Amino acid sequence: MKINKHLLVLFAASLFIFGCKKDSVTAPDGKMGITENAITGKVNSKTELYAVSNNGKGFQHEWKLDGKVVSTAYNFAFTPTTAGTYIVDYKGYNEAGSFTYQYTITVPVPVVAATPTSSKFISKVFEYAPAPGQHINNASLGSPEQAQKLVGSTANMVSLGGFGGYIIFGFDHSVVNQTGADLAIYGNPFGPPYAFAEPGIVMVSQDKNGNGLPDDEWFELAGSEYAKATTIKNYEITYTNPKAAANVAWTDNQGNSGFVNNSAKRINFYPLFASNQEKITFKGTLLPSTLNNTGIVSNAAFDWGYTDSYSTGDDYKTNLYNSFDISWAVDATGKKVTLNTVDFVKVYTAQNVNAGILGEISTDVKGATDLNIK
Template sequence: MKRILLLSLLAVTLFFSCKKDKDEAFPTLSMQVTEKTLTVQVNTQKSFSVVIPNGKTITSEWKLNNTVVGSEASYVFKPTSAGDYTLTYTGSNAQGSFTFTYQINVPVPVIDPGANSSMYISKVFEYLPAPGQHINMPSLGSLEQAQKLVGSTNNLVSLGGFGGYVIFGFDHSVKNNEGYDLGVYGNPTGPNNASAEHGIVMVSQDKNGNGLPDDEWFELAGSEYAKTTTIKNYEITYTNPKAFVDVPWTDNQGNTGVVKNLSKNKNHYPLFAANQDKITFKGTLLPSTSLSTSGLIINKPFEWGYTDSYSVGDDYQNKGYNSFDISWAVDNNGNKVVLKTIDFVKVYSAQNINAGILGEISTDIKGAVDLHIKALK
């Protein structure tokens, strides 16, 4: 009888205890930051926290773009790159749950031009040419010559065969205004028997705010971008012969060939490249426009959208440079990208052509300008 009474008492106690827990209301939680839409700058901290009533036990969870990033009552958001972020807090216990969501915009850092801003290149970040007849020549294919692009449009630098490139920037962010935004100088010939050595221009934003060109690149799609004769995701690998001979190459299309060493007086492989065995370049391969007429080898220009090209559609004859609109930018999948500003520019040789006695087709560059601040020379 005592055992029955004890069991009955225990059951009643458990019943009322469970009923009390069930009937107890979920505590009222509030957020320290009440605005649901915020702007936070790159590499700056923004603290978020939940206010929990005394004596209440809450399990906390923070998710950033659906990834769990915290389990405390507070969270410090410090974005390392521009973009749009969704930060969600969820607090829960046996009585229920509470959710609060923030939409955070982290804008791309922008350096506005000032009264003393230059229209010319202010810094060359990297120069890595592909093998070519002018590479390793102090006056055309050296690291020292590449640095002479700063503040000038008069010093010629060769980028070598396909893929060879130079990366540079200005002392401010270049704005994507109406019309052309950038001018790039080369040395094409024309208009009669015009000869071009086409280079593709790419642009990038300093989304992580570190002042270095280590963010995503976007191609400025020219007149040939969407044509079936243009090969996307082209790769070519050059092998250093370590001698004054032809430089062999292979590509991802199953082709092989050489960069001709006609002078036999130096190695055409860039001797300042980090890898002195082989080097691989990737990019968009433009079709050959090379032909021979009356014994003269020429390389015909495309209509617009490429540098070192005597383009009719670009009116090179009157301007003396090739013009580029940041609005032409596309991502790796060919999708249009809206960029309000850019901070870095990359120019690379975009054809793989052996021009016989003229050697390889290699893009040359003499400088670049921000077309929106011509008056601030």
């Protein structure tokens, strides 16, 4: 009995001690190394976020980036790879409680500022990917070497071929979205009485990931026809290489088919420098035909917002170029977006039209300038 009493006393004492120890655990007493909730970051640069204890007692950690757990250490090295707004949530916790903190980190688009020595002309052609056409594979109008001659000049010309054929270029600085027109793009349209336009759509992009390459989201500069029922969004066309000097067959996602007419049969109209020598597909916004083949063949210009178009809306007759405002930019859903600067420009042929003896409608580009640099 004495032994049992002693055991009971020891058991009661141990329960008391255990209970006291458990009750002595308190919620984390910590603080953040950076106390501002709103932080400005930089693409590809590290911002060190961390939590510390005020009383020397440890606790557990959890960091979430846009809702996903990214670290369970006391710190998190936030290194954004692209511009945007990010939410970082922190939780410090133990069995007795927790404390939380939230950061809103804004990472602006990298900007290459213009300097007194910056050029207003194209500084680099990133890609030339024409669709089949009568001038493609012609060294002086439809070759990669000719496309490179647009650098630093508006005196040379390159053809983009039929619908979807494109060229991508940039400047030695970011083009700033200022009041009014920001970009001038040169083509070779004809005005009345022998009006002949070969309209091209212009798209722009920002170097959001800071790698100097046009691999970020593209935005269309919505021209006068963008919202009209006759304009087809998300149009897609596929050309098949005839592997000969012959007509180039095409099919589209509207259930249509046809060919790029190669009546002269001099050379293959399919781009022989394309990476895919079997088929090539282009996507974009299709503008309606403005062809009139009664009498003298003509292809009328649209009012404004397209290149290689003798437009009245941007006074092509006086300027001898088509002008573009970055403020016209819309995303893939048609929603208007605000771009303070752009770094890359894409131009593509926007009509799928066979002009008979004059061949396919194919946008021509002679160069471009930043209108903010005089």
